Amino acid sequence: MEKKIIRYKPDKNCGLTDEQVKMRKKDGLVNIDTTVKTKSILEIMANNIFTLFNFLNLGLGLAIFLVGSYKNLIFLGVVICNTLISIIQEIRSKMIIDKLSIISATKVKVIRNGLEQMIKIDEIVLDDIIEASSGEQVVTDAIIVDGSCEVNEALITGESNPIYKKKGDMLLSGSFIVSGKCLMQVEHVGKDNYTYIISKEAKYIKRLNSELMKSLKKVIKTISIIIVPLGLILFYKQLIIPYNNLENAVVNTVAALIGMIPEGLILLTSTVLAVSIIRLAKYKVLVQELYCIEMLARADILCLDKTGTITDGNMEVVDVIPIDKNVDIKAILSNFAHFSEDNNATIQAIRKNYPLKDKWIVKDIIPFSSARKYSAITFEKKGSYILGAPEIILGDEIKKIKSLIDKYLEDYRVLLLCHTDEKLKKEIPSKLKPLFLILLRDKIRKEAIDTLEYFKKEGVTLKIISGDNIRTVSNIAKRVGIEIKDNCIDATTLKDYKSLKEAVLKYNIFGRVTPNQKRDIIKILKENGHTVAMIGDGVNDVLALKEADCGIAIATGSEASRNVSELVLLDSNFDAMPKIVAEGRRTINNIQRSATLFLVKTTYATILAILFLFINMPYPFMPIQLTLTSVVTIGIPSFILAIEPNHERIKGKFLTNVISKVLPTAFTIVINIIIIMIIASIVMLSREQETTLAVILTGYTGFLLLYNLCQPFNHIRRILLISMVSFFIIGVVGLRNLFSLSVVTLYMAIVITSLILIATKNYQLLTKLYYKIRKKYRQIFN
Known part of the structure; x- marks a missing residue:
């Protein structure tokens, strides 16, 4: 019978005591590393040495040796060379891939005995109190007990927009905090973490369709x-x-x-494939399975995740639409972005477009949060500037510029910047003057359009399967040249395998797709006689990458996705894809x-x-x-x-x-x-x-x-x-x-x-x- 786990309710400012930590370790409730691993060196050697091919040849060689006709043993040189090439290549791939890790943080800050401590990830125990702030990665599933933050769950769920988390909300391991600060209590450790539950289903032996x-x-x-x-x-x-x-x-x-x-x-075959691997290494492509080059070359369907694959995870400022034409847009945006305490994708995009030249003097700052939906800064002798969602900032007053906003909503994320002479308060000032709209969108990888066009010319069908909302996904598809009319579907409307199968054969753009649905989409395509390649970067892509005939991971993505894929784009460069096909x-x-x-x-x-x-x-x-x-x-x-x-x-x-x-x-x-x-x-x-x-x-x-x-x-x-x-x-x-x-x-x-x-x-x-x-x-x- 499984032992019942007694949960602690530590004070957020005191955390666990040494005695409680000791008990947790004794009970095995420690955050041990349970990610999908590469083969060990012994496994690699055993898999390549103990083969039917080698046994047949060694048996014949032994017969020749026993009768003393040594010059006729030359044929064994071929057997030895073949085995060495396979072993060396697999070990090389293992060494490269082991250097990358899904949980990039090495230590985290916990509170124990009322004191802050820095400990290793695998020393975290159940119910530990962890302090996390902007820019840090969540290393284990935890519940917020104090504060609030915005997190990027792109690698976990595929959602590209930051998600606001407050007290009582769950933070998933592998997600990133993009703004805010919080204390969180560890809810799951080791194999109970969300990333493990998803990736453990990828721990079966894949049969290559080469x-x-x-x-x-x-x-x-x-x-x-x-x-x-x-x-x-x-x-x-x-x-x-x-x-x-x-x-x-x-x-x-x-x-x-x-x-x-x-x-x-x-x-x-081994030698020529090894030569191909060396050639592809020049383009920063890691080949983990010799025969996968063939599978990509034969693929007639290419499935892609959106976030981090077609897009690079960043935003870009496309245009600024003046409402008041008598303002200095560059001066306002450069100062606002420079002095903002936020480090989200929106502020990063504005900073990149509008570098600071003449500094203004800051008097007060209100950082952005999903709850407020805006941020604000007061400058000396300049008044206050407020940046955020138009409907939040203006309220009912939005009707005056609604027609202008609606023109851009279909294709862009639209933000509004307003000015007021009033001092900043908790509430939005009543008298606001709209100055301009800022049009932003997900940044497409610079090589993505040409690469996808190459595959289309080669007769390869493109399918985008993303955890993001269908509107965002369809906009991205449109920008990279994929037909979207009558070609998009929200996967949440597909309630069973039968309806999913019908949709897979009809549509090419899928939004709100779960990890299991991604895998099933690949499986359905293969059942219908297709050779399927899949590109992904997140934990939510792991099952699909494993199921695909050729899984391709982005190096900047999750460790789990890299470990189950046959190909890894080491510099996350989409441009290498046609080179892989040509080499194949x-x-x-x-x-x-x-x-x-x-x-x-x-x-x-x-x-x-x-x-x-x-x-x-x-x-x-x-x-x-x-x-x-x-x-x-x-x-x-x-x-x-x-x-x-x-x-x-x-x-x-x-x-x-x-x-x-x-x-x-x-x-x-x-x-x-x-x-x-x-x-x-x-x-x-x-x-x-x-x-x-x-x-x-x-x-x-x-x-x-x-x-x-x-x-x-x-x-x-x-x-x-x-x-x-x-x-x-x-x-x-x-x-x-x-x-x-x-x-x-x-x-x-x-x-x-x-x-x-x-x-x-x-x-x-x-x-x-x-x-x-x-x-x-x-x-x-x-």
């Missing part, structure tokens, strides 16, 4: 199912071949099996092209492994020979092709696109091997001659595919093809002993020439046959 990753996993999974039984049977078959010993049987079997595993493709397109399109080279080997190796279960002959390759063909026809070319510029839109499915070139090439190589086996059995070729023919023909067919992939030729691709052919010739002729190849005699040269002509013709015929079949059975390939 087409590339799913395709690679599909290939690995298929191979893993067949590789063990196939390997055992093939080993047995190789062992019982006359004159074959244990070492040859193991080496031949491993050669067949490592050819089936596309370890080079895994390494290439270059990476995925080029990996797709390079993957063709790797999957050719996987395909022909699998077919040959099955074929040699029924052929009583040694497998035609050794592991080190496959290294030669792989390096010159796959490894080096794939990497060069993968880092070329490529900004084409990603189209189709990964495996469907790749298979069109894989199957004709792979079957050409299989036919080559069958013909070589027939020739070898007829003219009694030696084992070395047989493998030499197999290596040369496999290399040549690989170059046929590489020639096609290099089309259209440019300077780099031409050099690539010529140099790879040259390296291959050097390997076959100059390094034949290393690769266990025979001398190419005149007789063998004639055979090779004949087989090359046959292979060329077979490749052309099989390519035509594939496209004919694909056209006839289009549904299978889509």
